[in-house]
Amino acid sequence: MEIEAPPVDRVRVEPTAERRGLILVNTGDGKGKSTSAFGLALRAHGRGKKVKIYQFMKVPSARFGEHRMFEQLGVPIEGLGDGFSWKSKDLEHSGQLARDGWVRAEGAIRSGEFFLVVLDEIMYPLRYGWLPLDPVLQALRERPSHVHVMLTGRNCPQELIDLADTVTEMALVKHHYRAGVPAQRGIED
Template sequence: MEIVVPPTETPYEKPTGERRGLIIVNTGNGKGKSTAAFGLAMRAHGRGKAVKIYQFMKVPSARFGEHRAFETLGVPIEGLGDGFSWKSKDLEHSAQLARDGWARARADILSGEFFMVTLDEVTYPLIYGWLDLADVLATLQARPSSVHVVLTGRDCPPEIVGLADTVTEMRAVKHAFDAGIPAQRGIED
């Protein structure tokens, strides 16, 4: 490890643009996409902002750690799907659930009622062709200027990456699962 001298002067100039709603994407094959989005939701909620979270692959009855925490805090979080595709018994039903969920998420984005709307794992129904990319792009562009939208999932379509204000790609360096260690409650869920 190399020791570095801490900066003593601000390493950037203060931006002069106006504040507005952002499109934030967390993508890539590394862990942390949803976790980072949930951290943003917590930060916004802590500032008294209205937040809504939609999870496109989780079932409505899911009781993962994030559901328990957000329910305790009064942050609405909704599972819209029936699990990942390899668990689905009917992919057309899964696609219809994604379309129905998108209609609800779209309405909330356009309503301006929420400071932040999180679309967790939305890239999967997009890349499977279950959601119309043009409609998602049009919705992101038409949203009220005060609404932040956070999108997560692997393989984010380049059109969304191009439209986004902030894109972070999580890169896997090492993962316990690859060493045969199963998912841990409180870490992976």
Template sequence: MQIETPPTDKPYDKSEGERRGLVIVNTGDGKGKSTAAFGLAIRAHGRGKPVKIFQFMKVPTARFGEHRTFEKLGLPIVGLGDGFSWKSKDLERSAQIARNGWQKARAALLSGEYFLVVLDEVTYPLVYGWVPLEEVLQALRERPSHVHVVLTGRRCPQEIIDMADTVTEMTLVKHAFDQGIPAQRGIED
């Protein structure tokens, strides 16, 4: 490790641009995509801003750690999915559930009621062809100008990356699972 001298001058000038709703993407094979989105949701909620979280792969009855916490905080989180695709007995049913879920998320995004809308794991129904990419792009373009949106998931379509204001790619360097260590409750749920 190289020791650095801390900066004593501000490393940037204040932006003169307009304040507006941002499109933020958390993608890549590394961990932390949803966690980062949930952190933004908590930050906005803590400022008294209305937030809605949609999870495209979690079932509506999911009770993971984030669901329990958000319930205590009064932060709405909605499971729109059918669970892991490899556990599905009917992928067409899973696709229809995703399409129905997208309509709910789209309505919230376009309603203007929310400061922040999180579309957690939305990339999966997109890359599976279950939700039309053009519909998502159109909703992102047509949302009210004050609405921020975070999209998460691996393999985010390039078209969304191109329109986004901020894109973070989580890079996998090392993962416990690859060393034979199972998922840990409270860390990966």
């Protein structure tokens, strides 16, 4: 490891625009996209802001760690899917669930009721063609000016990257699966 001196001079860039709702994207092959989005949701909730989380691949009855905690905190989290495609017994049904879920998510975004709307794992239904991209882009462009939207998932479409205010790409450096270590509750659920 190389030692470096801590910064002593702070260069501050003065913002010139007004505060407004942001479009944020977490994408890439690395771990942490959803976890980061949930941290953002907790931060907003901790400031008394109204938050809604939609998970496009999780089943409505999911009881993962994030569901248990958000329920305790009073943050609504809703599974919209039937699990990942390799677990689905009917891909037509999976696509319909994604489209029906988008109707609910779009309503929440357009309503202006929420400070932050999280669209977790929305890139899967977009990439699989279950959900057309144009209505998503249109809703994001037309949302009330104070509404922030966080979208997560691998392989984000370029059109969404172009529209977003902040895009973070999680890079895979090393993963315990490759060493044969299975998923662990509390870390990956």
